[in-house]
Amino acid sequence: MANTAKFNRREVLQKATRLFWQNGFHATSTRDLQQATNLRPGSIYAAFGSKSGLFKEVLAYYAQNRDELLHRCMTEETSTLGGLRAYFRYILLGDDVDAPNELCLLAKAISELDEGEETLLDEARSLLAAHGEKFRLYVEEAVSAGELPQDTNSELLARQLQVQMIGLRTFLRATSDRAAVEQMIGKLFDPAPAQTSN
Amino acid sequence: MANTAKFNRREVLQKATRLFWQNGFHATSTRDLQQATNLRPGSIYAAFGSKSGLFKEVLAYYAQNRDELLHRCMTEETSTLGGLRAYFRYILLGDDVDAPNELCLLAKAISELDEGEETLLDEARSLLAAHGEKFRLYVEEAVSAGELPQDTNSELLARQLQVQMIGLRTFLRATSDRAAVEQMIGKLFDPAPAQTSN
DNA sequence: CCTCCAATTGAGCAATTGCTCAAATTTTAC
DNA sequence: GTAAAATTTGAGCAATTGCTCAATTGGAGG
Numbered sequence: 001m002a003n004t005a006k007f008n009r010r011e012v013l014q015k016a017t018r019l020f021w022q023n024g025f026h027a028t029s030t031r032d033l034q035q036a037t038n039l040r041p042g043s044i045y046a047a048f049g050s051k052s053g054l055f056k057e058v059l060a061y062y063a064q065n066r067d068e069l070l071h072r073c074m075t076e077e078t079s080t081l082g083g084l085r086a087y088f089r090y091i092l093l094g095d096d097v098d099a100p101n102e103l104c105l106l107a108k109a110i111s112e113l114d115e116g117e118e119t120l121l122d123e124a125r126s127l128l129a130a131h132g133e134k135f136r137l138y139v140e141e142a143v144s145a146g147e148l149p150q151d152t153n154s155e156l157l158a159r160q161l162q163v164q165m166i167g168l169r170t171f172l173r174a175t176s177d178r179a180a181v182e183q184m185i186g187k188l189f190d191p192a193p194a195q196t197s198n
Numbered sequence: 199m200a201n202t203a204k205f206n207r208r209e210v211l212q213k214a215t216r217l218f219w220q221n222g223f224h225a226t227s228t229r230d231l232q233q234a235t236n237l238r239p240g241s242i243y244a245a246f247g248s249k250s251g252l253f254k255e256v257l258a259y260y261a262q263n264r265d266e267l268l269h270r271c272m273t274e275e276t277s278t279l280g281g282l283r284a285y286f287r288y289i290l291l292g293d294d295v296d297a298p299n300e301l302c303l304l305a306k307a308i309s310e311l312d313e314g315e316e317t318l319l320d321e322a323r324s325l326l327a328a329h330g331e332k333f334r335l336y337v338e339e340a341v342s343a344g345e346l347p348q349d350t351n352s353e354l355l356a357r358q359l360q361v362q363m364i365g366l367r368t369f370l371r372a373t374s375d376r377a378a379v380e381q382m383i384g385k386l387f388d389p390a391p392a393q394t395s396n
Numbered sequence: 397c398c399t400c401c402a403a404t405t406g407a408g409c410a411a412t413t414g415c416t417c418a419a420a421t422t423t424t425a426c
Numbered sequence: 427g428t429a430a431a432a433t434t435t436g437a438g439c440a441a442t443t444g445c446t447c448a449a450t451t452g453g454a455g456g
Contacts, residue, residue, distance in 0.1 A: 006432095006433075006434095022312060023312055024224070024309075024310055024312075026222070026224040026225050027224050027310075027312065029412075029413065029414085030413075030414055030415075031412085031413085031414095039434090040434060040435050040436065041414085041415065041416080041435090041436080042415095042416080042417080042433085042434065042435065042436085043433075043434060043435085045414095045415070045416080046433075046434085050414080050415080051414065051415090103309055107309075107368055107372070108309050108310075110368065110371055110372050111222075111301055111305075111306050111309045111310065111368065111371070112222055112225075112306075112309065112310055114220060114221055114222075114225065124372075125372050125373070128372050129372070129373065156378075156381060156382070156385070159369070159378055159382065160382060160385070162365075162369065163362065163365035163366055163368075163369050163382065164361065164362075164365060165365075166364070166365045166368045166369065167360075167361035167362060167363075167364045167365025167366075167368075168361055168365075170305055170308065170309065170361075170364045170365075170368070171357070171360065171361050171364065173308055173309070174305070174308050174322075174323050174326050174327070175323070175327065180354075180357055183354060184354070184357065184358060184361065187354070187358070204402095204403070204404095227442075227443065227444085228443075228444055228445075229442085229443085229444095237404090238404065238405050238406065239405090239406080239444085239445065239446080240403085240404060240405065240406085240445095240446080240447080241403075241404060241405085243444095243445070243446080244402095244403075244404085248444080248445080249444065249445090
């Protein structure tokens with residue numbers, strides 16, 4: 001009971017995500033968050049407990065969006081490998097208007113947080129691992145569909161894809177060299193997704 | 199004249215590097231720096247101008263150390279490709295006691311800083327690009343020595359190596375899975391450093 | 397030994413931080 | 427309509443931030 005006239009939690013998460021993704025955890029102040037969400041501190045603290053609590057929920061919100069995007073890429077392409085390539089292209093080369101930063105928010109959090117904020121760090125690590133697990137399932141699907149050799153080491157290949165994704169996003173932020181990124185995505189998926197039988 | 203009893207600038211840089219590398223730019227306070235260097239604020243500000251000024255010099259100090267390490271790896275190995283692999287192994291799997299963080303400090307800075315700190319961001323970008331250029335020169339050397347095909351696209355391959363290095367370091371911080379990293383380094387250098395003719 | 401001046405000291409300022417809480421307001425239940 | 431409960435409000439606290447500067451120190455030149 002008594003739940004009307006409350007703010008829209010999803011909208012708040014969306015705006016908080018944008019801020020944290022752009023500025024990072026430490027460089028985003030609670031005042032920034034208050035202004036962006038048009039909420040007074042009490043409301044935020046009643047709903048999320050603390051700045052860390054809000055960030056934790058932001059990480060989950062972000063990860064869920066990425067999982068959904070990956071799934072959408074898979075359904076919109078005819079082959080599994082094509083779906084993975086579409087996901088790479090969309091994230092690295094697509095002009096996503098509400099992506100304020102080239103990097104993966106999870107990777108950015110893992111980079112920024114230290115062992116003193118272990119709860120948040122572990123949350124980011126676990127979400128990134130879960131996303132990597134999704135990669136592995138799709139790689140196995142590609143093997144079953146005959147898009148990849150039967151003796152493919154799918155765990156290894158999935159890890160390699162995640163390493164590439166993270167590396168390429170950092171490279172893009174460092175150089176803004178979209179052509180180079182496009183070329184590297186091509187090399188990843190074109191000749192064969194690397195010679196990765198075991 | 200009057201220069202005795204002054205602190206050792208290199209020692210200060212070393213200690214500041216450790217702090218910034220561990221905690222990042224924002225999460226390292228000037229008090230942390232004062233305590234670690236045993237200097238009073240006035241001395242630091244006389245020598246470096248500001249926290250940003252100190253960080254900028256730390257970035258350069260770090261980059262120079264990496265360049266020297268890479269060069270050392272090259273001279274200690276018989277082949278150029280072997281030298282590159284040794285560099286990867288040392289950074290990713292070596293137990294460097296004064297590396298307080300799995301990540302590259304330059305990549306960490308590029309991840310953390312936003313466009314509002316453009317001086318520092320550009321410095322980190324430029325130092326990372328210079329290190330990538332070193333990679334390219336060594337790849338070309340490997341081509342000349344016949345360790346790689348004559349038609350190797352050395353610019354592309356050097357970029358791919360840098361992407362791998364950054365991605366693998368983030369992966370290591372995210373998972374602590376040294377065996378997986380070892381396996382991926384193997385795949386990078388063993389069969390051929392990827393099928394990267396152009 | 398004294399003088400001079402660069403180097404060092406450390407108290408502390410102004411701004412910002414994450415967050416609290418009593419008071420005011422709005423919603424729900426009857 | 428009314429009272430109890432849930433929610434929102436915003437002033438502001440205690441701690442921390444990057445940094446300044448007048449006072450002090452101590453080595454070099456004479």
